[in-house]
Amino acid sequence: MTSPTTGRATRTSRRSPAAPADAGRLSPAGVAKQPGTARIAVDLLGGDEAPAVVVDGALRAMRTDPDLQLLLVGPMEAAGALLDALDPADRGRVTVRPADAAVDMADDLTAARADTTIRAAVAAVRSGQADALVSAGSTGATVTAAALGFGRWPEVRRPALVAALPAVAGTVVLLDVGGSLEPSAATLAQHAVLGAAYAAVAHGLAAPRVGLLSVGTEPGKGDRARRLTDPVLSAAELPGDARYVGLVEGYDICLGARADVVVTDGFTGNVLLKAVEGAYAMAGGAPPGKAAPRAAALLGVAGTVVVCHGAARTDDIASGIALAAQLWRQDAVERVAALLAENRNLCMTDIEVRTS
């Protein structure tokens, strides 16, 4: 399979057929790793420990995945350090786009300068130099740059960050974990739709169970935004044959017994994800391979974007790059968008009207 020339091209040949309704919980077409080159733009200046930790994470990702190519976006010195550490035979897998100004975490988001690594990475994907991008820089700046550079999907007002948490029973898709911070019923309902489609496509779940996070499971529990959203989702048809299971609680994020997709606002989701990480530290560590994720996919923009935590370590950067490559190879972003387009009359417009 040849490498596509643009990250935004339609790749119908790679699209897997939808799983039949009787295929059980897992649709192998959705989870199977697709072969082929993935060209990932990496923001060398994103993250508290950048560029050192980004360079190390990028090296690790390249060693794990021989079909991975990287476009390094950042200062030449940092890119040079990575190239020096690579086996000479692998240097052909790396290109560099020089850029110097990181977005400072304290910057006002709307004042993000044009000449930043994250904007350069977005531009590289737009122009077809890379297929997807990864940044551990400011989440707000990344979301803004991606929404401006790639465009938002029709009717999606607020892009969502989606994390996949290992749970006692399978995997739980949690969103939003920081894309937009103010809770609103319209955003919660739209994110339920996004999460259902993502679980079907990226995790191959045949009929995902979608829950709305609240302070109890009885109808009527929660703040105003949750009380408005719950009946709307009860009446909505969700993509991917997803089923709304009602209100779920904090336990359900790590247990996974009640829902495959847990929907909450970006403030609560972000705080939760970090609290789970802290709880694992308190308990002496998560089970092997089950740590809380420090990389999240951005949903709602027309491009493949992975955001790593600002405190990302080498492993986290490597995981973020691997996630971006996986999403690209699965054609996940376009398949989620297609699933939403098919279901648009059933869900998005309806939800928009009911919660506005």
Place this chain on the structure above:
Amino acid sequence: MTSPTTGRATRTSRRSPAAPADAGRLSPAGVAKQPGTARIAVDLLGGDEAPAVVVDGALRAMRTDPDLQLLLVGPMEAAGALLDALDPADRGRVTVRPADAAVDMADDLTAARADTTIRAAVAAVRSGQADALVSAGSTGATVTAAALGFGRWPEVRRPALVAALPAVAGTVVLLDVGGSLEPSAATLAQHAVLGAAYAAVAHGLAAPRVGLLSVGTEPGKGDRARRLTDPVLSAAELPGDARYVGLVEGYDICLGARADVVVTDGFTGNVLLKAVEGAYAMAGGAPPGKAAPRAAALLGVAGTVVVCHGAARTDDIASGIALAAQLWRQDAVERVAALLAENRNLCMTDIEVRTS
């Protein structure tokens, strides 16, 4: 020490002197268990597994604490089951206030009927039949009944539920965990004041560090309510020589390295507490004796009230009763109120003005 005749009486003789500023992190006067009888009203019908689990929890609490007396509020049959299980010599430690109607979780809070066990328990404390009360029933109904029956403290609009979580470094006082669900800057700032005073009094911390939970630590991180609250707390003087340390993140709840008191809205706090519990289950259990608490103290009303989780088990009910007895013996509620009264000109009024 004789048992006071009313839960609302001032007991200056029991008030410990304030810890000197150079006493280090722990003020022994604050944490030492005080001797003396504690008479706890227990809502037999509160909780998903009531009355059986409440009866078992009450028995366990009585066996652990020989100076504990219980006023059982609920159906005679349930009270009879507890009395039958007690050693005859201990039956004198139990009295019964018959009441039959629990608050159904699905009830509208404002429609809570007059003849409920939680209202009867509040009335029992008001009239001096008991010193404090414990319920695992509807949190909303308990907060409402307590606010109506005991009255709110001056200037506290929204009572807070306060949980104490074992952390890697000491204990973290987390509030609000469900007293009020809509985030507002005025409530967050007032709860920071309540939490600081509570940590000083109930946990004996000489100069508690108070943090505001958000999605990052840099000033300006968070939703609108957090961005409004952060500068107000930076300028506020807090009771108990507490110090505001700025924004903290989800990790800090279980790590405890950055703050002794973590302030958030009741929606986020409730979901968090349960997520931490789920994470411990995922990790194969919390370290011994370090489980996430399922009992929380209500702060902001003029009475000692402990709310247990609706899914409370025997141990949780016993812990809740022990917490109520401890708070009563420490004279915690009155000492917190006194600390707030001393600091009122410095903090509460100021905060009210700045965030309104």
